[in-house]
Amino acid sequence: MRGSRRELPVGKYIFPYLMVAALICLLIPARYTDKLDHLMGRLVSPFSKSSRFLFVPINDTLRDKGSGHISAKDYEQLKKSYLRALAQLTNINEERLALKKLNQRLAHLRRQLGPKPLFIPAGVAGSDTSILRDIKQLIHNAPNELESGQIVLGSVVEDSAEARATPKTKDIHAMAVAGRVIGRPGKRTAQLQLLSDPEFRLLVTIKPSRQRKEKWQSVTGTLKGEGAGQISIEGVPTKYNVQPGDVVLAHADTKYLPVAMIIGTVQSCQRYEKNPVLWQIKVRPTANMLTLRDVIIIKN
Amino acid sequence: MRWFNFTIMLFVALVLQVGMARLFGLGRQRIMPDLLLMLVVILAFRGSHEQAPLAGWVLGLIKDLSSESPLGGYAFAFGLTAWVIVRSRELFFGDNPISLMFITFVAGFLAEQFVLTICLFKNIFTGEGYSAISTAIVFSALLTAGMVPYGQWIVMRFHRQLGLPRQRKYGR
Numbered sequence: 001m002r003g004s005r006r007e008l009p010v011g012k013y014i015f016p017y018l019m020v021a022a023l024i025c026l027l028i029p030a031r032y033t034d035k036l037d038h039l040m041g042r043l044v045s046p047f048s049k050s051s052r053f054l055f056v057p058i059n060d061t062l063r064d065k066g067s068g069h070i071s072a073k074d075y076e077q078l079k080k081s082y083l084r085a086l087a088q089l090t091n092i093n094e095e096r097l098a099l100k101k102l103n104q105r106l107a108h109l110r111r112q113l114g115p116k117p118l119f120i121p122a123g124v125a126g127s128d129t130s131i132l133r134d135i136k137q138l139i140h141n142a143p144n145e146l147e148s149g150q151i152v153l154g155s156v157v158e159d160s161a162e163a164r165a166t167p168k169t170k171d172i173h174a175m176a177v178a179g180r181v182i183g184r185p186g187k188r189t190a191q192l193q194l195l196s197d198p199e200f201r202l203l204v205t206i207k208p209s210r211q212r213k214e215k216w217q218s219v220t221g222t223l224k225g226e227g228a229g230q231i232s233i234e235g236v237p238t239k240y241n242v243q244p245g246d247v248v249l250a251h252a253d254t255k256y257l258p259v260a261m262i263i264g265t266v267q268s269c270q271r272y273e274k275n276p277v278l279w280q281i282k283v284r285p286t287a288n289m290l291t292l293r294d295v296i297i298i299k300n
Numbered sequence: 301m302r303w304f305n306f307t308i309m310l311f312v313a314l315v316l317q318v319g320m321a322r323l324f325g326l327g328r329q330r331i332m333p334d335l336l337l338m339l340v341v342i343l344a345f346r347g348s349h350e351q352a353p354l355a356g357w358v359l360g361l362i363k364d365l366s367s368e369s370p371l372g373g374y375a376f377a378f379g380l381t382a383w384v385i386v387r388s389r390e391l392f393f394g395d396n397p398i399s400l401m402f403i404t405f406v407a408g409f410l411a412e413q414f415v416l417t418i419c420l421f422k423n424i425f426t427g428e429g430y431s432a433i434s435t436a437i438v439f440s441a442l443l444t445a446g447m448v449p450y451g452q453w454i455v456m457r458f459h460r461q462l463g464l465p466r467q468r469k470y471g472r
Binding site for chain 2: 014015018019030037041043126131133198199227
């Protein structure tokens with residue numbers, strides 16, 4: 001480069017070899033490159049973590065704009081109240097139904113866990129740099145407690161000074177499933193795969209909303225992320241009359257989720273063109289995915 | 301190229317990309333600009349024949365490491381992008397910001413499509429969300445292209461520290 005005294009004379013010779021190395025990395029199976037990726041990624045992770053200093057103050061000022069005839073401020077308040085009430089109602093009801101059954105299991109779990117936390121608080125430090133993935137970087141303070149697959153809960157309402165003043169674990173009923181931990185969690189960092197990530201899959205239950213009288217109580221399907229903020233459910237037969245507004249719950253799981261928890265509501269449903277006996281369901285998540293900041297990881 | 305200063309700039313861009321880009325993204329999908337690709341295009345536009353592709357490759361590698369894409373995908377795409385721009389800039393591209401924006405848009409779209417294709421090939425994605433992701437890619441590329449003249453202005457403020465020529469003159 002002109003004007004530069006310290007040019008690398010080998011630059012043009014190295015470049016072809018580097019491109020060949022990149023091609024080789026692409027062509028060989030991922031299991032061989034994962035370790036290398038993980039090791040080299042550790043070099044970058046301190047700089048990714050420092051993004052939290054930018055993320056937190058900016059996140060406080062962000063607001064999701066409303067639409068429609070009512071004012072944006074009213075819309076915000078209504079939306080917050082509605083989502084919060086819905087999440088509370090659903091989660092409390094689910095807990096009440098499952099409480100009797102869970103009582104013995106929880107006591108057993110407590111004996112096994114001892115003083116270890118059941119809910120691990122963590123902070124969102126930033127996003128994946130690729131637009132193809134919906135993955136967040138987490139910072140936590142529970143080394144050796146996290147593992148891949150653990151369910152992560154996000155706050156239903158946007159974070160505010162009032163919300164931050166209350167302890168997070170007391171407000172667990174106002175939280176909804178936001179994603180799960182993936183990869184190999186580090187001592188202080190982990191990766192949160194959001195519901196909308198194209199690789200995300202989760203067994204879910206759809207329940208009709210309380211306003212409707214239906215013969216069916218629930219139906220099971222597979223939730224999958226479609227990228228770009230889109231979430232869908234597949235595998236639900238059309239003989240179940242699913243309608244917009246129906247509640248979507250994460251299926252209880254002995255390994256990761258002790259009780260079914262709310263994910264969101266059905267946004268729209270229509271028949272698949274290729275397979276008309278199945279619904280094509282779009283889901284509106286209850287957790288605020290855009291401004292996730294403090295989350296809770298469930299250690300079952 | 302002064303590589304130490306380049307490294308500092310790279311990590312500043314990385315922190316901004318990870319911490320801020322998604323927050324200031326547009327729409328429900330939070331379409332975000334790609335600051336690392338922007339640097340690739342600017343350095344390929346302004347840098348030397350030998351070192352600009354190398355810088356592009358390094359920027360791609362950093363993007364690989366800070367994302368869940370397959371290792372080598374962005375490194376190859378960004379390296380190739382820088383190499384193509386370096387090889388063709390004297391013939392095709394003037395000093396107009398419009399041409400820079402056009403190159404950035406095309407480069408951003410093709411690089412992301414390349415990585416998306418690799419992901420599909422490696423079964424990381426199924427093809428069902430392809431249209432939604434492609435739309436996000438188009439808007440991300442547009443956003444990056446819209447920001448590139450400002451990015452160039454900022455980078456050229458530090459041309460001395462980065463060892464870049466003040467004027468855009470290419471000589472062998």
